[in-house]
Amino acid sequence: MTAPLVEVANLETHFPIRRGLLRRQVGAVRAVDGVSFTIDKGRTLGLVGESGCGKTTVGRSVLRLVEPTGGGVRFAGQDVRATHGAALRALRRRMQVVFQDPYGSLNPRMTVRSILEEGLVIHRLGDAAGRLDRMARALEKTGLARPALDRYPHEFSGGQRQRIAIARALVLEPEFLVLDEPISALDVSIQAQVVNLLVELREQFGLTYLFISHDLSVVEYVSDDVAVMYLGRIVERAAAARLCRQPLHPYTHALFSAVPAIDPARRRRRIVLPGDVPSPARPPAGCRFHPRCPLAEAACMTIDPPATVVADQVVHCHVAARELAATGDVSQASATIARRMAAAVPSTLEATVAAGVIH
Numbered sequence: 001m002t003a004p005l006v007e008v009a010n011l012e013t014h015f016p017i018r019r020g021l022l023r024r025q026v027g028a029v030r031a032v033d034g035v036s037f038t039i040d041k042g043r044t045l046g047l048v049g050e051s052g053c054g055k056t057t058v059g060r061s062v063l064r065l066v067e068p069t070g071g072g073v074r075f076a077g078q079d080v081r082a083t084h085g086a087a088l089r090a091l092r093r094r095m096q097v098v099f100q101d102p103y104g105s106l107n108p109r110m111t112v113r114s115i116l117e118e119g120l121v122i123h124r125l126g127d128a129a130g131r132l133d134r135m136a137r138a139l140e141k142t143g144l145a146r147p148a149l150d151r152y153p154h155e156f157s158g159g160q161r162q163r164i165a166i167a168r169a170l171v172l173e174p175e176f177l178v179l180d181e182p183i184s185a186l187d188v189s190i191q192a193q194v195v196n197l198l199v200e201l202r203e204q205f206g207l208t209y210l211f212i213s214h215d216l217s218v219v220e221y222v223s224d225d226v227a228v229m230y231l232g233r234i235v236e237r238a239a240a241a242r243l244c245r246q247p248l249h250p251y252t253h254a255l256f257s258a259v260p261a262i263d264p265a266r267r268r269r270r271i272v273l274p275g276d277v278p279s280p281a282r283p284p285a286g287c288r289f290h291p292r293c294p295l296a297e298a299a300c301m302t303i304d305p306p307a308t309v310v311a312d313q314v315v316h317c318h319v320a321a322r323e324l325a326a327t328g329d330v331s332q333a334s335a336t337i338a339r340r341m342a343a344a345v346p347s348t349l350e351a352t353v354a355a356g357v358i359h
């Protein structure tokens with residue numbers, strides 16, 4: 001068996017909080033606080049969770065665009081955190097990123113040619129003619145033609161700009177792409193085109209993706225596996241279809257209950273969680289989800305739930321672990337948790353009435 005292309009073990013990225021004249025450190029934002037996952041070559045891991053849970057910081061830490069403060073990252077067997085200088089530059093060529101905002105991520109003063117050529121020059125790839133050839137090929141792969149090279153980003157639509165951002169990554173012939181909300185800033189009408197392009201490119205070039213998104217339907221469509229993050233940690237991970245069909249963690253249940261399902265068999269009652277996400281500077285003790293969890297018990301407040309593994313599904317929850325032990329069956333445990341959650345929290349309509357919006 002070959003080793004995974006990307007291996008992340010107990011990754012931590014804490015940002016210091018500084019106060020006062022001397023800028024003394026008074027605390028830390030624990031944006032990523034013990035995250036582990038692997039991605040095999042050619043596979044896509046989807047990363048989902050509410051705003052601020054640490055998804056972008058995971059992506060940036062894996063690429064070392066921010067310095068992790070703990071844990072390990074290996075790429076193709078190489079220790080990314082222990083790599084420096086020219087070796088790190090060589091590694092960076094193989095791991096690229098596409099950001100959410102094609103407006104902000106492309107320099108408006110640079111032509112598409114200079115945008116694409118920048119990376120080739122940094123990585124000393126090809127002579128002038130060879131670079132031009134690579135750039136034209138990268139553009140064509142994303143559905144844009146060679147004349148686009150002499151135009152500026154503002155001359156393109158949002159979808160076309162995101163194609164340029166993808167071409168900028170592809171021109172370096174990477175193996176791994178972090179796609180951080182790559183379609184969120186685009187019109188709904190062109191989101192599908194860009195998603196399909198990413199899927200085609202993955203198949204054509206055997207690419208490996210970390211796909212970060214708020215949109216669970218897109219994540220399910222694009223990903224082989226999905227990891228759910230809450231407050232700096234992964235709380236559940238499974239094959240995409242399995243996670244959507246039979247989630248175990250109460251937070252995953254709540255997330256997926258908000259996805260409109262066309263298939264009546266998959267339609268769920270919407271679960272509205274109480275309260276806001278706590279600050280990652282002061283994560284709650286025990287299970288971090290306990291202040292908002294409708295199923296929280298005394299142990300949840302003090303004991304951090306360890307991983308329970310059933311087939312390819314990993315969940316961190318005391319109640320899910322107990323249900324699994326009792327039934328020995330994931331779909332039964334998932335159904336029991338869904339029933340208990342529905343009984344414990346008001347539906348959207350009830351919550352709206354309770355808040356005095358409808359009478």
Ligand SMILES: Nc1ncnc2c1ncn2[C@@H]1O[C@H](COP(=O)(O)OP(=O)(O)OP(=O)(O)O)[C@@H](O)[C@H]1O
Nearest residue numbers: 015029031049050051052053054055056057058280
């Ligand atoms: N450079 C930084 N310095 C200090 N805090 C940061 C920094 N970058 C991120 N954070 C904090 O880390 C936490 C995680 O942020 P991150 O951007 O990774 O979340 P996210 O899941 O990508 O959110 P979103 O869905 O809104 O993009 C947040 O509380 C954020 O404010």
Ligand code: SF4
Nearest residue numbers: 287290293300317318
């Ligand atoms: S461990 Fe407890 S608080 Fe955490 S998700 Fe499970 S039931 Fe809820």
Ligand SMILES: [Mg+2]
Nearest residue numbers: 055056057180
């Ligand atoms: Mg983000």
